[in-house]
Amino acid sequence: MKVRRWTIIVTVLAIVVMMLPAAAGAAPSNQGQSYTVQKDDSLWLIAEKYLGSGAAFMAIVQATNAKHAEDSSFAEITDASLIQPGWKLWIPTKEEAESLLAALPPAPAAGKRALNITFAWPTYIDPAVGSDFSSTSALCNLYDTLVFPNTKGGVDPHLAESWEVSDDGLTWTFHLKKGVKFHNGSELTASDVAFSMNRLLEIGEGLAYVFLGTVESATALDDYTVQFKLTKPSGLFLISLIRLYVLDEEEVMANVVTPGPYGDKGDYGKEYLLTHDAGSGPYKVKEFPLEEYLLMEKNPDWFGTFAPNAPDEVRFIATTETATVRTLMSRQELEITDQWQTIEALEALDAMEGVDVAAFPVLTEFYLMIHTKKPPTDDIHFRRAMAYAFDYDAAVALEWPGTKQSRGPVPAITAGHNPDVFVFQRDLEKAKAELAQSPYADKLDEYPVEYHWITEVPAEEKFALLFQANMAEIGIKVDIVGTPWMSVVEEMASQEQSPHIVSIYVSADFPEAGSLLKVRYHSDAAATWSQNEWLLDPDLDAKIDDALATVNQDERYAKYRELQDYIVNLCPSLFLYDQVQKHAYQSAYVDWPAAKGEVIPVMGYNMYAPVIQILPH
Amino acid sequence: MKLITFITRRIIHSVFVLFGLSIVIFVISRVMPGDPARMAVGARAPQWVVDNLREQMHLNEPLYVQYYYWLRDALHGDFGISLVTRRQVADDIKEFFPATFELALFAGVIMGGAGIFLGTVSARHKDKWIDNFVRVISYLGVVTPAFVFAILFLLLFGMTLNWMPTMGRISAGLSRPPVVTGLITVDALLAGDFATLLDALWHLILPALALAMGGMAQEARITRSTMSDNLTKDYIASERSLGIPEKVIMRKFLLKPSLIPTVSILGLDFAATLSNAFLVELIFNWPGISRYGINAMLRKDLNAIAAVILILGVVFIVVNILVDIVVAQLDPRIRLAPGRGE
């Protein structure tokens, strides 16, 4: 570990020197000069002294080695971290140094601005496969989209400069920017956009569900105009285009493996896109050993603008192991942690020097989903009794500071959230009164409530235990069972096997109330993991569909608000809290917009690297 | 029996065992409740996507037909597509196996080297304090599960003392040497990249040690007991009476015959290392086949589960055969016995 130790020593020395202003007596010279290495010198220190910047030390190495070729009294530097007292060096002038540095091959990895982030594996970088947090975080860096989400919950033009929608809301036409290049150098055209949509729809996996059933066709009218025909008007279509990542048709089809499941399209490039990208985004894949890390490098030809200190390399490290994360953070080998660290772990990270915890609201709510078709929770009074008996304040207190109890079925930052919706607060008297009205009131012992929590998220156990303790106060017996995620998904697929209560975090796909209400309470979502309520209420379904089909934004939001009142009246879930996403990060040298409150409320986009800055450290 | 006949018989026998194992594995991977195709594509994918995938994986056929397809493809080295990594399981194994092999190899070296050394020291100083010390340590080593060692090492050396890296095969800043063998240490050596070699070794120490502890203790115990048995043998006494120095006796006449049981246990322990690696790789985030296997199991990735077990079975059997051969070479008196149960 000699190398690492020297690097540390060099860095420490450099810092010491910087903290001693005017300690260096030697004035910067106008001609080159020779220099004899003293004890405790380092190249960084010398460069700092004579060239004004420690980072210019490579110029001294180059210049000295050039001199060595003519005059062997000069030292030959083979390892810049190792110089010996007595060696004779040649220090070039500042101008020479600059030209020498400019002529150098790209700086070695250590000198690059690196952004390392830990993630929960797997990360799928195929736009037709990936859909989770780590995948979307990678996708938005590798690919461009027609529109780009902004911090207000709306979208800004991106690949598309402008667009129009027909009066019936069924035809959308987008006009593309010209001259956008894919990573391979070919131009991005409308046919690539149409191809990307068709590929997504044909494969049907990943994020395809946001378009399936809505988009009928995608056609390129000319090189820079693309048109989408919809099957029904959709208020969410424009914002959903942030999930249409544009692929280079030529590159994908050149790498198709045949035979494959998609007929003449073979595997539709799935194998290739598993570890390669075919995008135009600000970053491109450099190395991707699966289950280890995904390394992306800056795309200098990107059409957008990077922040001045945007990272040169972005690495997603496939681990969420607390111990590992902690060690990497303490060694500054990790800039931003994953979001799965426990409160305890975050507190410890927060205590490290130069590390802070960024906590920002996201489109995720933590629910206790109650089965409304299974005794005893099929009785609304029983459910209301539970809603009154639960200690929301205690639950919120278990979370990171700044977390708030949810107001209704969608997080407060969602567009179309109803701030006036009824909110249950703990009130044991009311709870008992509700329970008294329940037909199960006098036979509570015969009807224990089964509560499942996800073992992969150990922090959920605390809420389960709190719930159990609270319910015991009004006489309801709760059995809590830790259940692995896969088993929960299986259980929730059938009405009989779904437990009385499951605690699950659900995120909205888009910052609009409707997108979450649909997956939470529409009958289409019954039998999936995002609904344990089994409401199966045709009136509610019709209302949700109607709201989503409303193209006018204000009308749509009004319908969302009504829906939230309707749902709260059914008391199908306990709305615990709006999730605050927490990441520890190196606040001393990482400038991260999300940490400063500039949050893009869509999954993945807060890891959009072009706006994250790595300051010198 | 001649060596070649012995090997042939063992291989034929192994083929039968593997065939039986393949049936067991196949049954395990297909009795799984839930629809693996649905699991693979996610809850929100439409039903036709699931149906297509089921078709592709032959999940709609009767079990014996599924087995036929599976076996046919497996014989061609095609284990199907992993539902988690979304690529050929064979590719996954090619990528992850070397990491585990490197780890197990390193652990094996520690196990054999340190175990024999400790055992020898112990036998030589029988009933002295050092012998008692080694005995106690090796007893503790034998009964402590590898994952407990892993956690303790991680806590002590990785976190509290902060001496060693706690995850992965090389440091984040380094790039891998060109892949020749897949073993980073060997590849780095071939590429002449000593910084990477050192770094890789540094990463290997903790997990390899955690894996090796148990086996090491076992080796030490066995070496000690056979050596101290042999020490009382007549031929040693006669050598002593001839005035041959103790050291020479130890090295020349005692060590080799005493190693026979050690080697046979070493082989078993090495194979067992591959199974212990399941938890150790998880703890040290080692991107090997065991971590891959565990993830496959937790995510019900049936193709991957089947392939990982089959591969481990093959390795297990091969190691057993090798051990038998090595033992026979060490001790010409041992007649090569037929395979198990024959």
Added chain:
Amino acid sequence: MPSLTPESDWLQEEVNNVTAQANSLTLPKSKTMENIGRSWYKFSRNPMSIVGLCTVLLVVFLAVFAPLVAPYPEHAGAFVDFANASRPPCGRYLLGTDVVGRDILSRIFFGFRFSLTMGVVVLALVVPPGVTLGLIAGYNQGTWLDTIIMRLTDIFLAVPPLVLALAICSVLTPNLFNAMLAVSLMWWPWYTRLVYGLASTLRNEFFVSSAEAIGAGKAHIIFREILPNCISPIFTKMSLDMGWVILIGSALSFVGLGVQPPKPGLGTMVADGAKYLPDQWWISVFPALAIVVVVLGFNLLGDGLRDMFAAEEV
């Protein structure tokens, strides 16, 4: 044992011992009080065996009377006391508390229950069929019955037991019962192998051929003549195996495929606690040490028994 392979070098030794024993007799001999006294003397001569016996007795005692001896029996299951969460070891909580405020010591006592249940149930499920198959195959050595049984054991022995047990657990609903089932499925071949070795030697012994000559039935010969001579190695192996089964059980629950929370499985506690390393080290380290103690106890006891039996009839 680190290797999780219950096979060990003493197998052959055992075969030799038993053969020697059997040869010195004409018929199996029943034990007398004097014999037991002598055995106890042999056993108690090794202090380590006594330590093992005491450890095992202590663990069994703590497990059986956990509700009485645990300082906070209610902490065994779902219980919260956030005010006392993550307390380091202190007078009130000898081994500290976990992140929801449960006493680690109490949970370890209850954890012993699951571990011992696991060991006892698995051995109860495994030993009878394993031994019977081994006896049948050994007695009928060379016949097709032998071939089938022993090939079957070969298949199960071709993969480390932990790996197959993990695989079986992963396809079933993860809980203690299924974990026991999975380990049992993997474990019987070891007994078949052990007994097969013994039985195939014993069947050629004088007392067996004399019984055959008298016209004794197969069942009689297998269970009344051969089996009694295999008892001591089986017994020794069971004692050692208790430790290994507990170890495998804890490995299963470590990866989340065994005892499910909030039940306090020792492996589960280690895995959960590992998330809070290094600050709340006590949450994982003490349950880990508890596993070591149990396994150590059964190993010392097993070794003691082996020495006792080996020395017995000589």
